[in-house]
Amino acid sequence: MYSLSLRSITDGKLVGDNFHDWYRTLRIVLMDKKLIDMIDKPPMTEPINNDDVDTIGVYKKYLEDLMSTKCLILASMSYELQRQHEDMDPTEIIVHLKKMCGAQSMTTRYQLSKTLFRSMLNVNAHVGPHVLKMISLLEQLEKLGCKLGKELSQDLILQSLPDSFSLFIVNFNMNKMDRDLHEMLHMLIDYQNQIDSGKNQ
Template sequence: MSTLSLRGILENNKLAGANYDDWYRNLRIALMHERLIDIIDKPAVTAPVPKEDGSIDNDATKPYEKYLENCLTAKCIILASMGSDLQRQHQDMDPPTIVEHLKKMYGAQSKTARYQLSKTLFRSTLDVDSPVGPHVLKMIDLIEQLEKLGCKLGKELSQDLILQSLPETFSQFIVSFNMIKVSCDFHKMLNMLIDYENQIASEKRKELLW
């Protein structure tokens, strides 16, 4: 992958708070590709100390000048990957300070958001008299939000969570779904559940007519 395309990932997924984990992962990939990851991972290179006569050894100056050049490049990449408000807030900081400050700002928020989303997801249950469509759509949305925060549950576990949230009236559907091991995405599963719900409703109407 080219340098431009890697930077494009950051530009197309700029830091917006909730996506901090994804942004930070993409940033590290871009910096590693450009051999700049040491700028944020290792201690800063210090300026060479002048000799007693006030002169500075050229051999000691070159690594420091190279570090300053790399530091500026890394800073530009980081600033370009965030919105204008965050740019203004961090434009006078060096790269390690920027990363540390953003971690304090958004790292804890991501953990709190993951906790609240997972809590809501794992405790979701469908009331007997409530429609299955909105309920499952809400669970799918929670799963997708968790994925954006770096918490990937996987398709099978996610489908299990959805099935476990359903009332006893869907027991036959759950048995059939697990037995035939249907390979489908969330929205196909949703359509199957809605069809099953309509089938149950139709059978109840027939019973009333009899």
């Protein structure tokens, strides 16, 4: 069972820009191994009274769990990240990664949202690739914790279309069509095909 859990996280090694997916998987594996407290709770201090056998036993078990957690975390990182974190304990590793990857996430989110909000379909371009690209941007933003929701996402896509789609936009909004983004994509492709076939007649 341990090898399966280890494989599930090492298959998606942390390389920097996949922190959120990696961290979610890490937490699942640590919960399965009953090691989640190693990153969620403050470190345990070494007992002062060395005569208390039970307390010493608990502390030794804690140190073993701490090492298992650290090995699991390091094994799931790229070699460069392993080198940077090999001298830290698990809680320090997570805190450092959150700071490091948080800054990267902010930059990535800004670039993605900038591209998304400025997306415009050229008059003679095909609507399919354009909308697919916007859906991809929306999905990437969602992975970074920035979910716009279906209605706002639809509005962004519709606002990126030229005037030749005005009839489609009016019809779509008036009928309050309950469609997901991919269904909307197919509707837009069909609509553009109808426009093109009308021009060729």
